[in-house]
Each structure stands twice: as structure tokens, then as C-alpha cells.
Amino acid sequence: MEKVTLLIMLFDLLLGLGLLWLAWQLLESRNLFKAVVLFVAFGLLMALAWVRLDAPDVALAEAAIGAGLTGALLMAALAKLPSRDKSEPLADEKGHWLLRLALLLVAAGLGYVVHSLPESAPGLSAEIANNLASSGVNNPVTAVLLNFRGYDTLLELMVLMLALLGVWSLGIERSTREEPVGPVLTTLVQFLTPLLILVAAYLLWAGADAPGGAFQAGAVLAAAMVLLLLAGWPLQGLLTGVALRLMLVAGPATFVALAGLTLLDAQLLAYPPQHAGKLILLLEVAATLSIAVTLAALFLGYRPRTNKEPG
Amino acid sequence: MSASDYLSVALLITGAVFFLAGTVGLLRFPDLYTRLHALTKADNVGLGLMIAGLALQAESWAVVGKLLLIWGLVLLAGAGVAHLIASGALKQGVRPWKK
Amino acid sequence: MDMLYLGVAFFLLLNLLAGLWRVLRGPSAADRMLASQLFGTTAVAILLLLAERFATPALRDVALLFALLAAVTAVAFVRRIGSSHERQ
Numbered sequence: 001m002e003k004v005t006l007l008i009m010l011f012d013l014l015l016g017l018g019l020l021w022l023a024w025q026l027l028e029s030r031n032l033f034k035a036v037v038l039f040v041a042f043g044l045l046m047a048l049a050w051v052r053l054d055a056p057d058v059a060l061a062e063a064a065i066g067a068g069l070t071g072a073l074l075m076a077a078l079a080k081l082p083s084r085d086k087s088e089p090l091a092d093e094k095g096h097w098l099l100r101l102a103l104l105l106v107a108a109g110l111g112y113v114v115h116s117l118p119e120s121a122p123g124l125s126a127e128i129a130n131n132l133a134s135s136g137v138n139n140p141v142t143a144v145l146l147n148f149r150g151y152d153t154l155l156e157l158m159v160l161m162l163a164l165l166g167v168w169s170l171g172i173e174r175s176t177r178e179e180p181v182g183p184v185l186t187t188l189v190q191f192l193t194p195l196l197i198l199v200a201a202y203l204l205w206a207g208a209d210a211p212g213g214a215f216q217a218g219a220v221l222a223a224a225m226v227l228l229l230l231a232g233w234p235l236q237g238l239l240t241g242v243a244l245r246l247m248l249v250a251g252p253a254t255f256v257a258l259a260g261l262t263l264l265d266a267q268l269l270a271y272p273p274q275h276a277g278k279l280i281l282l283l284e285v286a287a288t289l290s291i292a293v294t295l296a297a298l299f300l301g302y303r304p305r306t307n308k309e310p311g
Numbered sequence: 312m313s314a315s316d317y318l319s320v321a322l323l324i325t326g327a328v329f330f331l332a333g334t335v336g337l338l339r340f341p342d343l344y345t346r347l348h349a350l351t352k353a354d355n356v357g358l359g360l361m362i363a364g365l366a367l368q369a370e371s372w373a374v375v376g377k378l379l380l381i382w383g384l385v386l387l388a389g390a391g392v393a394h395l396i397a398s399g400a401l402k403q404g405v406r407p408w409k410k
Numbered sequence: 411m412d413m414l415y416l417g418v419a420f421f422l423l424l425n426l427l428a429g430l431w432r433v434l435r436g437p438s439a440a441d442r443m444l445a446s447q448l449f450g451t452t453a454v455a456i457l458l459l460l461a462e463r464f465a466t467p468a469l470r471d472v473a474l475l476f477a478l479l480a481a482v483t484a485v486a487f488v489r490r491i492g493s494s495h496e497r498q
Binding site: 048069189211216 | 480
């Protein structure tokens with residue numbers, strides 16, 4: 001038994017040190033592509049760290065977003081940057097001592113906060129376990145995210161919308177020349193896309209009883225769309241105008257409508273227990289759709305042209 | 312320990328050896344094209360052996376199915392991606408290593 | 411068996427960290443991408459071992475996601491960047 005504990009400690013130590021070292025390397029890197037690859041590797045190790053912290057829900061989200069979307073998003077962004085001479089400094093070197101001082105202060109503050117944390121806090125898990133029966137789901141994480149603190153999730157959906165508004169304000173579609181797609185990529189995408197859609201549905205459904213839910217499912221669905229876009233499917237041509245906007249607001253709109261209804265009845269987002277399960281499922285389906293389309297639209301990096309706008 | 316346990320141990324350890332071979336290949340092979348072998352051969356076999364070892368310990372057939380699905384997906388992605396990276400590099404003019 | 415699952419997982423983590431040298435070293439962008447692809451396979455194996463050791467089936471779903479999404483970043487690399495970013 002003793003040896004097992006030691007091995008677990010060694011594993012965790014190696015994982016923690018590896019993460020710190022990776023973070024340092026990727027921040028230090030002058031080569032942006034190298035930094036992107038290191039960041040993808042960082043996400044991988046971070047998912048393992050969440051597993052070790054007993055948070056499989058977060059590990060799932062990290063895997064879906066870190067492994068699938070962040071890498072693709074950063075690669076696409078990197079491709080749009082004008083190539084830069086490597087020897088050129090990234091920023092004004094003179095301001096660096098001020099930056100270091102500020103970072104030192106932040107680090108000291110964080111250290112103080114961690115140090116002053118209570119040794120053992122009871123937390124809210126007992127209270128959640130007591131009220132789980134009335135939440136409509138069996139997974140405590142889903143119960144917190146969509147029932148007990150549903151407004152957090154509502155605001156998170158709004159944050160995603162704001163991010164997309166920011167990207168759309170940068171401009172509309174520019175014509176880009178792409179290389180023709182080979183048979184291998186086409187086959188790969190044809191295999192993966194239906195599986196990705198299936199797994200997204202599975203994660204959405206599993207979220208009621210086990211780790212999973214709208215964010216993970218949405219991210220997987222978005223990965224499917226990103227793959228299709230990369231393989232030259234003209235998704236941006238199919239999803240334009242009103243259809244696109246409806247899908248983007250489906251999640252937030254359902255949430256807001258439900259918030260309004262519950263506000264009239266009793267309290268903000270307090271569902272009647274007998275309908276809670278169905279309402280949560282409805283919210284999750286709408287949110288999954290919106291999250292997926294928003295993330296895919298973020299990957300596109302520009303506002304798709306509507307039919308009325310000239311080419 | 313039962314016979315299937317011993318088989319699991321053997322499969323897991325052999326799998327680990329293949330992963331080690333993959334890492335050595337990634338670090339020591341002379342060029343991109345040879346290093347692709349580490350990805351598509353060594354590690355995929357290593358993962359297959361580990362999955363076989365774990366499948367022997369699985370509590371249900373559903374778990375065995377999920378494990379096999381995972382292996383199939385890794386094989387598919389590994390083969391597809393290795394081809395794409397290699398043909399991309401060849402087009403860009405990265406020359407294969409010659410002794 | 412417990413000891414073995416953990417031992418092999420630890421060994422794989424060492425392998426993964428050793429492979430980072432290739433990401434740091436390059437020399438070409440394709441080399442770095444290839445190494446990160448390799449980490450995905452290793453992470454899948456680690457997750458499956460931990461799922462068995464700690465009896466947490468949800469970890470198999472995490473491994474499934476890694477296996478499913480392994481290709482996305484690499485396809486983005488091939489289609490958007492290629493090896494043109496830095497030549498060997």
C-alpha cells in the first residue's frame with residue numbers, strides 16, 4: 001500500500017512539474033508555431049491534471065476544447081498573421097522590468113491567498129447532495145450548472161456571444177485560395193464527422209447522470225464543423241443570414257425565456273421539481289447547438305457574407 | 312492472480328516497451344519521414360497491446376467495445392494525419408534523408 | 411495489478427515529457443506537429459490505465475474524446491499552415 005501511495009505522489013509531482021515547465025517554455029518561445037504546439041501539449045497534460053484532481057467533468061471539457069478547438073483556432077489565427085522576422089523582438093524590451101514587478105506582485109498575492117485558505121472547508125457538496133433529488137438530474141455538476149446556479153451558465157453563453165460579436169466586428173469574408181482536398185482527408189472527415197455528432201449526442205445525454213453536458217457536447221459538435229470547414233465543405237455558405245443567427249441565439253434565448261417565466265412564477269431560474277429534468281434537457285439541447293455554432297463561427301474568423309451583400 | 316491477469320501484465324508491459332520504442336524513434340530518427348514511423352507504427356501497436364491487456368480486465372462487453380473503438384479511432388487518425396503531414400512536407404520540398 | 415497500472419502510467423508520462431524535446435527542437439513545423447500528435451496517443455493510454463486503476467469509467471470518455479479529436483489540430487495544421495512556416 002505504501003508503495004502505491006508513493007507512486008501516485010511521484011506521478012502527480014511529475015505532472016505538476018511538467019505543466020510548470022511547459023508553461024514556462026511556451027511563454028518564453030519566440031517561435032509562435034512552437035508556442036502553439038506547446039500549448040496543445042499543455043492542454044493535454046492539463047486534462048490529466050484535472051483527472052488527478054477528481055474533476056472528470058472539467059477533464060472532458062478540457063479534452064474537447066483543448067485537443068479539438070484551441071489548436072485549430074490558434075493555427076488558423078497564426079496562418080492569418082503576416083510572417084515576421086524571428087530575430088525581431090516581440091515587444092518593447094524597456095517596459096519589461098515594470099512587467100516583471102507587476103507579475104511578482106500578482107504571484108505574491110496569489111501565494112498569500114493560497115496560504116490563507118482554510119485547511120479544510122466543508123464546501124457545499126453536502127447541501128447539493130441533499131437537494132439533488134429535486135434538481136431533475138443525477139449528476140451534481142449538471143445540477144449546479146443548469147439548475148442551482150443556472151444564471152452562471154446563462155452568462156457564460158452571453159460571453160461566448162460577445163466573443164463572436166468581437167470577431168464579427170473585424171470584417172466580412174475575404175476570398176481565400178485553398179489547396180484542393182485529397183482523398184485521404186476526405187475519407188478521414190467522412191469517417192470522423194458522423195462519429196463526432198454521435199459522441200456529442202452521447203455526451204449531452206450522459207450529462208444527466210455522469211460527466212458530460214452542453215459545453216462538452218457543443219465543443220465536440222463544433223469540432224465536427226471545423227473539420228468540415230477545413231476539408232473544404234462550404235458550411236459558411238449554407239449557414240448564413242437568419243438560419244445562422246437563430247442557431248446562435250437558440251441557447252441564450254431559451255435560457256432568457258425560461259428565466260422570464262420562472263421570474264413571473266417564483267424566482268429566477270427556479271424550476272418546478274416535477275418538470276426540472278425536461279427543462280434542463282431542453283436548455284442543454286439549445287445551448288449545445290448555440291455553443292457549437294458559435295465556436296465554429298469563431299474558428300471561421302470573419303462574419304459570413306449574407307446573400308444580400310455583394311461578393 | 313489468474314491466468315488472464317498474467318496475460319494482462321504481459322500485454323501491458325509489452326505495450327509499454329513499444330511506447331518506449333516510439334519515443335526513442337521520435338528523438339533519434341534522422342528526418343521527418345522516418346520519425347513518422349514512431350507515430351504510426353510503434354505507438355499504435357503499443358496502444359493496441361495495452362488495450363488488449365485492459366480489455367481482459369474489463370467489467371463488461373460495452374467497455375471492451377469502447378476500448379476497441381478508441382483504438383480504431385487512434386489508428387485512423389494516426390494513419391490519416393501521418394499521410395497528410397508527409398505529403399504536405401514533400402510538397403513543400405522537405406527532402407527525405409539519405410545515408 | 412494496481413501497482414502495474416500506476417507504474418505503466420508513470421512510465422508513459424515520462425515518455426511523453428521526453429518527447430517534448432522534439433517539440434522544442436523541431437527542426438520543421440511538421441516535426442513539432444508530429445510530436446504533439448504522439449502525445450495524444452500516449453495520453454489516451456494513460457487515461458485508460460487510470461480509468462482501470464481508479465475505477466472511473468468517465469475517464470474512458472475523456473480518452474475517447476482525445477482519440478476522436480486527435481486529427482482536428484493536425485488537419486488544421488496541414489490545411490492552414492503546412493510546412494511553409496519554417497523550412498527544414
